[in-house]
Amino acid sequence: MTQIPFKGTPEQELELKAFIEKEKNEPGCLMPVLQEAQRIYGYLPIEVQQMVAGGLGVTLAEVYGVATFYSQFTLSPKGKHKISVCLGTACYVKGSDKILAELEKRLGISAGGITPDGNFSIDTCRCVGACGLAPVVVIDEDVYGKLTPDMVDDMLSHYMD
Amino acid sequence: MVNLKINGIAVSVPEGSTILDAAKVANVKIPTLCFLKDVQKCGSCRMCLVEATGARGLVAACVYPVSEGMEVQTNTPKVRKSRKTTLELILSTHNKKCLSCPRSTNCELQRLALEYNCDEDRFGSPEEFPAKDLSSVSIVRDNSKCINCTRCVAACDLQTVGAIGPIRRGFAKHIGSPFDIGLGETNCVNCGQCIVACPVGALSEKSDVEKVWDAISDPDKKVVFYTAPSVRVQLGESFGNPVGTNVEGKMVTAIKALGSNVQCFNMDVTADLTILEEATELLTRVTTGGTIPMFTSCCPGWIKFLEHNYPEYLNNLSTCKSPQQMFGSILKTYYCDQNNINPDDLFVVSVIPCTAKKYEVERPEMNKDTDVALTTRELAKMISEAGIDFNNIPDGEYDNPFEIATGAGAIFGATGGVMEAALRTAAVKLGGEGEPLVFSEVRGTEGVKEAEYTVGGVTVSVAVASGLGNARKVMELIKSGEKSYTFVEVMACPGGCINGGGQPHVADEVRNSIDVRAVRANALYKYDESLPLRQSHKSPVVDMLYKEFFGEPNSHKAHEILHTHYTARNKFN
Numbered sequence: 001m002t003q004i005p006f007k008g009t010p011e012q013e014l015e016l017k018a019f020i021e022k023e024k025n026e027p028g029c030l031m032p033v034l035q036e037a038q039r040i041y042g043y044l045p046i047e048v049q050q051m052v053a054g055g056l057g058v059t060l061a062e063v064y065g066v067a068t069f070y071s072q073f074t075l076s077p078k079g080k081h082k083i084s085v086c087l088g089t090a091c092y093v094k095g096s097d098k099i100l101a102e103l104e105k106r107l108g109i110s111a112g113g114i115t116p117d118g119n120f121s122i123d124t125c126r127c128v129g130a131c132g133l134a135p136v137v138v139i140d141e142d143v144y145g146k147l148t149p150d151m152v153d154d155m156l157s158h159y160m161d
Numbered sequence: 162m163v164n165l166k167i168n169g170i171a172v173s174v175p176e177g178s179t180i181l182d183a184a185k186v187a188n189v190k191i192p193t194l195c196f197l198k199d200v201q202k203c204g205s206c207r208m209c210l211v212e213a214t215g216a217r218g219l220v221a222a223c224v225y226p227v228s229e230g231m232e233v234q235t236n237t238p239k240v241r242k243s244r245k246t247t248l249e250l251i252l253s254t255h256n257k258k259c260l261s262c263p264r265s266t267n268c269e270l271q272r273l274a275l276e277y278n279c280d281e282d283r284f285g286s287p288e289e290f291p292a293k294d295l296s297s298v299s300i301v302r303d304n305s306k307c308i309n310c311t312r313c314v315a316a317c318d319l320q321t322v323g324a325i326g327p328i329r330r331g332f333a334k335h336i337g338s339p340f341d342i343g344l345g346e347t348n349c350v351n352c353g354q355c356i357v358a359c360p361v362g363a364l365s366e367k368s369d370v371e372k373v374w375d376a377i378s379d380p381d382k383k384v385v386f387y388t389a390p391s392v393r394v395q396l397g398e399s400f401g402n403p404v405g406t407n408v409e410g411k412m413v414t415a416i417k418a419l420g421s422n423v424q425c426f427n428m429d430v431t432a433d434l435t436i437l438e439e440a441t442e443l444l445t446r447v448t449t450g451g452t453i454p455m456f457t458s459c460c461p462g463w464i465k466f467l468e469h470n471y472p473e474y475l476n477n478l479s480t481c482k483s484p485q486q487m488f489g490s491i492l493k494t495y496y497c498d499q500n501n502i503n504p505d506d507l508f509v510v511s512v513i514p515c516t517a518k519k520y521e522v523e524r525p526e527m528n529k530d531t532d533v534a535l536t537t538r539e540l541a542k543m544i545s546e547a548g549i550d551f552n553n554i555p556d557g558e559y560d561n562p563f564e565i566a567t568g569a570g571a572i573f574g575a576t577g578g579v580m581e582a583a584l585r586t587a588a589v590k591l592g593g594e595g596e597p598l599v600f601s602e603v604r605g606t607e608g609v610k611e612a613e614y615t616v617g618g619v620t621v622s623v624a625v626a627s628g629l630g631n632a633r634k635v636m637e638l639i640k641s642g643e644k645s646y647t648f649v650e651v652m653a654c655p656g657g658c659i660n661g662g663g664q665p666h667v668a669d670e671v672r673n674s675i676d677v678r679a680v681r682a683n684a685l686y687k688y689d690e691s692l693p694l695r696q697s698h699k700s701p702v703v704d705m706l707y708k709e710f711f712g713e714p715n716s717h718k719a720h721e722i723l724h725t726h727y728t729a730r731n732k733f734n
Contacts, residue, residue: 053733
């Protein structure tokens with residue numbers, strides 16, 4: 001679970017509540033509401049899930065069950081810079097697991113986590129369609145290919161504050 | 162009606178019935194795990210698979226509808242093999258430490274594994290098991306025993322509490338509270354219906370047995386037990402007696418046999434006392450324009466439910482402590498005074514069919530007057546551990562001075578009982594004609610019951626709800642202004658205390674075939690009929706308490722010792 005404190009704004013809350021109001025009588029509305037909540041806040045912390053449960057009149061247990069069932073939902077916020085390590089077949093055989101291990105070591109967090117300063121978050125993905133460049137890491141919109149573990153430091157240096 | 166054959170036996174069942182329903186008519190047993198009558202029907206565990214004509218592959222009998230001319234086979238090599246494999250897969254992630262498991266010998270998984278001749282190690286075992294959740298003072302969750310049947314979740318959802326749910330998926334799937342916060346930190350009301358629903362040892366009460374043994378073996382302590390109304394019709398089941406057997410006499414003898422410093426009192430005494438305090442409070446509210454409807458306050462599950470979900474209605478709750486807490490307070494004050502006992506040397510144990518009462522004794526405002534609340538199950542364990550031959554001991558009698566109570570106190574254990582007891586006394590106090598003893602409108606296991614009575618020129622409109630889902634329905638009716646009641650009784654458990662979270666486990670086969678709640682309730686009503694006194698205000702013990710100690714109902718002293726206050730809580734934690 002994240003240690004980053006919740007920083008939701010009143011505007012975000014209003015936006016979510018308006019969406020809930022619009023959707024709440026539709027059967028199966030929990031999914032779209034959670035998707036919208038994640039779009040607004042970037043992730044689904046307890047504060048947001050409580051808003052969803054309260055707004056839809058369902059239990060927090062149900063909201064949390066759905067939020068943890070689908071991999072599209074994340075309970076941790078994403079960093080200012082989002083690192084995505086490809087663990088697809090081509091990248092994997094080219095050693096992307098070692099790139100991931102190096103990133104985790106350098107940043108002191110594991111995949112799915114965020115650094116305490118909120119600067120970086122690491123996620124893994126399956127194939128970004130650039131197998132010719134394997135192993136591939138995507139940071140924000142930038143693609144890094146043909147990586148070796150010793151290139152990780154230099155790659156990260158572009159995003160240090 | 163639909164005609165079909167189960168194992169060649171012709172049966173005729175109403176349209177919409179499942180194969181499982183039809184099998185019951187044919188007296189054919191189909192094993193189930195995730196199915197539980199009135200609680201859950203989802204077809205996910207695959208234990209009840211059968212062969213049916215017209216179906217592709219094996220089908221789940223608990224959800225598969227019957228059709229005309231269908232032929233069902235419940236005992237073929239294919240079916241048996243499938244069930245066995247299902248069980249062995251469940252066992253592959255189950256902590257098979259059965260000897261010390263709280264459900265050993267009445268575990269549904271254990272019984273099925275034996276019946277299907279399973280190899281519990283066929284698919285190995287995990288190297289590590291999840292840790293127990295010990296955060297609640299009432300309920301322990303041991304997910305190493307959990308088989309993910311979700312019966313507990315269904316029970317919690319029926320209560321509209323929703324403190325638990327399935328989390329994650331695949332091998333990571335488990336049952337827990339949101340964000341895996343310990344149950345003790347959530348909006349759980351401790352009713353224990355999850356324990357009642359659990360087929361295995363994943364849920365149990367937080368045991369206080371050792372604390373009680375310690376007190377009994379302490380030469381400086383005097384130990385007093387007092388038993389709740391419904392325990393007398395539950396305890397016998399733990400010793401092989403049929404559901405609803407009244408074993409009061411043996412229960413009293415057994416409790417006193419636990420140690421030479423043990424006395425046993427009758428909690429029905431403070432049920433009677435509650436009626437006098439509560440009826441007086443209600444009358445005051447009605448005549449002085451106080452907050453109505455007034456809600457009963459005997460049930461600690463209901464109290465916590467209201468605190469989380471309807472904190473704006475806390476003033477509607479009667480300020481009366483529950484009979485359990487009234488008894489503890491009287492013992493630590495009046496009884497200690499009378500007998501020159503230092504309250505610190507008196508160890509007070511209530512025996513209750515309830516897990517929420519464990520939470521209640523820990524509420525700070527209760528001052529630890531009652532030291533331990535022991536469930537019916539825990540008492541049964543102590544009796545067994547002490548080597549007492551329960552079924553062959555003579556009947557005993559409660560100890561003086563808290564031995565005599567009325568039938569009105571006894572029926573507190575069933576839904577509608579508190580209301581009926583109050584009405585019996587109110588009918589007389591309000592100067593009505595005659596002394597009516599039976600108020601059948603408020604009896605029965607129905608979830609919501611309503612009635613209107615006019616006594617002595619006063620009309621009271623009452624509602625009785627059992628099960629928190631029904632309590633919520635009543636609350637919403639009150640909130641929307643659709644209904645206005647004078648007095649509302651709520652018991653958190655469906656059917657009342659006789660179906661509490663601390664009662665002996667009833668095998669699923671029995672639960673699926675008889676209405677345990679009705680049978681136990683009838684035993685209480687029969688007991689009520691057998692008693693010479695059936696109105697709380699006629700109790701000589703209550704009379705003595707007012708004469709010698711409290712003065713009169715709702716006196717200053719009574720308020721100090723017998724009444725309490727409540728705490729508004731958040732919706733989710």
